[in-house]
Amino acid sequence: GTEVKLYAVWKLKEGAGYRITFNSNVDNNVEANGIPSDDEITEKTKVEGVEGFWYTLPSVSPVRKGYTFKGWAAKATETDSAKIYVAGNKVEIKTDTTFYAQWEINPTVSYIANGGTFAEGKEIQTASYAAGSTVLVVNPREIDEETPAILTRTGYTFVGWSTSDISGDTEIYGKANSEGAVSEFTFKMPQKSVVFKAKWIKNVYRENVIADSDAYKISYTGSYSDEEDGTTKNTELASVKLTKGETISGESTTDYVGNIENIPHDADLTLMVKVDSTYKADDIIVKVNDAEYKPVSIEVETVKEPETGSEGGNDPEPGEETIIPEDGKGATTLTYKISGITSNDFGIKITGAVKKTFNINYVSSIGTIPDDKVTSYTAGGSTVINVTPTESTNKYTFAGWYLTADDAKNLTAVPVTAIGPEARGNKTLYAAWNGKNYTVTFNKLYGTNGSTNDTNTQELSFGEEEALKAFSVLFPETTGPNGAEFLGWALSEEAAIAHKVTYTDGQKVVDISEADDPKTEDKDESAITLYAVWDITKVNITFDANGGKFTGDKQTEARQIDYATSPAAIFSELESQEKRPVYPGFTFKGWSTNKDASSKDTYPEKQSEDATYYAVWDAGTTTFTYYDNDSKVKKTDTVTYGTEVTIGKVKNEQNELVDVLESTDIPEGKVLIGWHTSKATQNPNNEITFAQGEKITVSTTNAVPDLHPVFGDTNKHVLTYNLNGGKFEFKPEVQELEKEENKYSKTIIGTKPVKEGYVFAGWAEDAEATYESQNLIQAGETYEYIEPAEDIVYSHVLYAIWKPVTYKVIFNAGKVPVAAADIINKDAADKGTPVLKEKLDENLVVVEETSDSQEPADSTTTTAKAYAQTFTYGVSAQFADPQFDYPGYTFKGWSDKADSTEVVYKNRQAVLNMVDEMDEDAEGKAKEKELNVYAVWA
Structure with a gap:
């Protein structure tokens, strides 16, 4: 019962042309517009020299939603781009042909909220765009009150869309400029779809901090989740010092305030409150929005001594010395955990810091500390130490306060004049004292052979342990009496003589002036005299008769007494008539250490070393009376004992030596050869007491009152011997020289004379010759005399020459x-x-x-x-x-x-x-x- 329409199908006759149809190439339920109507080609044309049925495709392209028309092809799905013909192309038709539309799907643009939320009904839909077309990016921000944001996220701020689909690199599209304004943003649609992902940043907060003092510094560390990459990230803020009088929310305050910046949304905050070391941290209270927090940890810094002279590296103010805390406690840091910061609607309040107060104790081993001393100080301030102890002995000068007893003793640091802001803990200050100087005088007490000074000094200081100067420094090259060894120092001369050593050489001493000689009751604390103690107990004194003789024909007497005692009794003894030496012709005057003295010494009160004293003689006089051949007095010569005279000669008014006898006094045919104590009638053998011109030292043994001339023949020479203090065991006779032409000679006595303490060196014609002289004549040798033409000597004298043993x-x-x-x-x-x-x-x-x-x-x-x-x-x-x-x-x-x-x-x-x-x-x-x-x- 349904009506059916039937359509006739026609086919051109062969050779007459071909039919052409167009197919949309889509599903029945998908609409495509602009598909051309069927067509036919019946006439041949020539294209580029080729004749055939050439068909020109329609110039209008069909359209399809979500797709782009690419051209026509003889197949529904054509992959060969050469066989896809675009509108207006000429195509040779060789059979009935159906052209299928070729489509390419368009790319899309989509938007992802990425944790955000679209406003209801405001989701941004995915849309497709033809490749190469211009696309306007959606702005989801609030435009104004009438156009609110269509995309939001709590605790975050939208900063743009992120994509890597346009350029290949991740970029942010739709960013705001520095003023927050966003201009329209477009881009050329690529061949592929584009996905935009919302880009967010966490909101950060600036929180108020209020405190009751400047005791605090605030810092924090925080952690938060980053949904972008799924990790937990950290943030931190360096220390912030709170200051007084800033404004909060436009209102001024007398509190100490500050802000902690950049707290990320929803962060877990670790808040550190650093309490200055000048404050106690025991009762600190931290509240967040009136909620009291308890610290999760408390850390106290250990203070280290700063290298620059004050804690923290800051130099102290002039006159102020930094003191390092005795307990080593520095700033206290209290740590609090605060979770879930989501807004700016909370504040932090810190209270409870109280300034630290510490005691000051004073220690002084000398003097008295005043009652009005400063006994405490407050941390963070500067407390001047103006406490000066008093000292009554006048031995010391106050030198300041020091942190340790060693520093006070050695004065090795800077004295403390103030307790500086960095100081903490109870303090004990130690008084330092500079000892005033006192003088130690050293008396070498009979030391000899070195320093010409009997004393030397050294300055010492009260309270200081110091070494006494070494004896060798005080008295260089000085030795003790008789070479005695130095033993040390005594407090008095009497103690030194008694060998009571109080201080050894170079000993370290302290305040020895207090130990001054108690015998003197010396109250002078500024000086002390020390006396050298020598290792000597006895002293030998030798008395030399110096030409005279003691009883028993002794030349010396020896005595021994105790060291440094009076020799007065010995001098009295040896000056007495019974004990003194005797020197004929001389008067004894006393004793002297100088052998040639003319007066006696002032005898020492104490004899400290061995000594030799020589008898001092006052020489008497004697007179030589010279007679002529008739026994009449010719000349007299008064001389002093101990002086040298030349026999037969006297001094004239010009003080020249001249012969006693004149030429007229000498018998004809005779020569003067010597003198005798008896006149010629009583000296028949012509013996000679002294030769003419013989030199003698006058003594009581050779001082004869009368001298008579002895004459000899002119051809006769005689030889006599002057023993010069020595002696023979026999008396030598006058020897006559033997003559040979004009030479006279004689073998001299072969026996050597002797003299105590001396060695006989030989004979010499010169009385002034010494044992080192040349041409000395030895015993048994021959003496020769060549008679000159004039000034002939007839009386020859040989003098004994002696060498000391x-x-x-x-x-x-x-x-x-x-x-x-x-x-x-x-x-x-x-x-x-x-x-x-x-x-x-x-x-x-x-x-x-x-x-x-x-x-x-x-x-x-x-x-x-x-x-x-x-x-x-x-x-x-x-x-x-x-x-x-x-x-x-x-x-x-x-x-x-x-x-x-x-x-x-x-x-x-x-x-x-x-x-x-x-x-x-x-x-x-x-x-x-x-x-x-x-x-x-x-």
């Missing part, structure tokens, strides 16, 4: 004796000996050491060295200082026996006439005697 003292090294039982290694023991110095003192010579030991010498042992010093008879001299180094041992003196520990001679011992004669060598020549002494060590 010299002797050597050999100083041997000695050694500390070791018992044989104690010697484990003999070689090692032998090596431990004193060593002779490389350079000896002047006038000393090296010799081989000698030994009194009876043990046989070991041929493998090297002989130790010794040295010698030469002494002269009649000359007092001292032993030289020891010339040995013996590490670990002290030289004590000299012994006269090897291996003996008995000290016979002290260092620098003065000696006189240890021997009075010399030895003889194998040829009979004089040889020095040698005395050995041995060093004693301890």
Whole structure:
């Protein structure tokens, strides 16, 4: 019952043309517009020289929603672009042809909220755009009150759309400029779809902080979730110092306020409140929106001493010294946990800080601390220390306060004048004192041979331990009496003489002026005198008759007394009529240390060292009376004992020596050869007491009152001997010289004269000759005289020439004796000996050491060295200082026996006439005697 329409189908005749139809190439339920109507081609045309049925496709392209028309093809799905023909193309038709529309789906633009929420009914729909078309990006922000935002997210701010579909790189489209304005943003649609993802940033908050003081610094760290990449991120804020008087919400406040910036939305906040070390942190209260929080941790900094002189590296104010806290406590940091910051609707309030107050204690070992002293200080401020203790002894000057007892003692730091802002903790300040100076006077007390000064001084300070100057520095090259060793210092001369040592050489001392000599009741604290103590107990005094003789024909007398005691009794004894020496022709006047003195010394109150005193003589006079051949007085010559005269000659008014007898006084054919105490009639043998022109030193033994001339023949020469203080065992006769032409000679006496302390050196015609003179005539040799043409001498005198006895003292090294039982290694023991110095003192010579030991010498042992010093008879001299180094041992003196520990001679011992004669060598020549002494060590 349905009506059906049927349509006729026609086909052109073959060769007459072809039918052309167009197919939309879409599903029946999809609309495509602009599909051309069927057509036919019946005429051939020629295109580019090819004849055929050429069909021109319609110039209008069909359209389809969501697609782009690409052209016509003979197949429904054509992949060969060369077989897809666009509108207006000419196509050769060779059969009935159906053209199918070729479509390409258009790309889309879609928007994703990315955690945000679209307003109801305001979702942005996905839309498709033809590739290459211009697309306007949607702006979801609030435009004005009438156009609210269509996309929002709590706690976040929309910043634009993110996509990588347009350029290939992720970019933000639709960003606001610096003023927040957004202009329209378009882009060319690519061949592919574009997806925009909303880009959000977390809102950050600026929270108010209110505090009751400037004690606090605020900082925080926070963590929050980042939905963009699904991670947890951290944020932080550096320390913020609260300041006074800022405004909050437009209102001013007297509180200390600040703000913590950039707190991310929904962050978990770790709030750090750093309390300045000048405040106590025990009672700090932190409230957030009136909710009190408790700290999750409390950390106290340890204060380190700053390198620049004050805590924290800041230099102190002038006159103010930074003090490092004794307890080492610095700032306190309290940490709080605050969660879920979602808005700007909360504030933080901090209270409870209280300034720290500390005690100041004062310590002074000297003086009194005033009652009105500063006893406390407040942290963070500067407290001036103007406390000055008083001191009553007048020994010290206050030098300031110091942080440690050592600093106060040594004055090694800067004194504290104020407690600075960085100081913390209770303080103990120690008073420093500068001791005033006092003078120590050193008296070398009989020290000799060095410094010409008897005293020297040293300035010391009260309260300071200081070393006394070394004796060798105070008195260079000074030795004790008789070379005694220095033992130390005594408080008085009496104590020094009694060997009471109070201070040793170089000893460290403190305030010794308080120990001044109690005997003097000296109250002067500014000075003290110390006296040298010497290792000497006895003093030897030698008295030399100096030409005279003591009872028993002795030349010297010796006495010994205690060191530094009065010798008055000895001088009284040896000046008495019974004990004094006698010198015929001289008057005794007393004693002097100068052998040639003309008056006696003022005797010392105390004798401190060995000494030799010489008798002082007042010489008398005697008169020589000269007679002529008739026994008449010719001349008189009054002379002083001890002076030299020339026999037969006197001085005229011009003080010239002239002959007593004139030529007319001499008998014809005779010559004056000498003088005799008897006149010629009583001297038949012509003996001679003195030769004419003989030089004598006048003494009571040779001072004769009358001298008569003795004459001889003109061809006769005589020889006499002047013993010059010596003596023969016999009286030598006058010898007559034997003549041979004009030469006269005589073999002189072969016996040598003797003289105590001297060695006979020979005979000389010159009374002034010495033992070093040339051409001395020895005993038994021949004396010759060649008679000149004029000024002939007929009376010849030979004078005995003497050389003082010299002797050597050999100083041997000695050694500390070791018992044989104690010697484990003999070689090692032998090596431990004193060593002779490389350079000896002047006038000393090296010799081989000698030994009194009876043990046989070991041929493998090297002989130790010794040295010698030469002494002269009649000359007092001292032993030289020891010339040995013996590490670990002290030289004590000299012994006269090897291996003996008995000290016979002290260092620098003065000696006189240890021997009075010399030895003889194998040829009979004089040889020095040698005395050995041995060093004693301890």
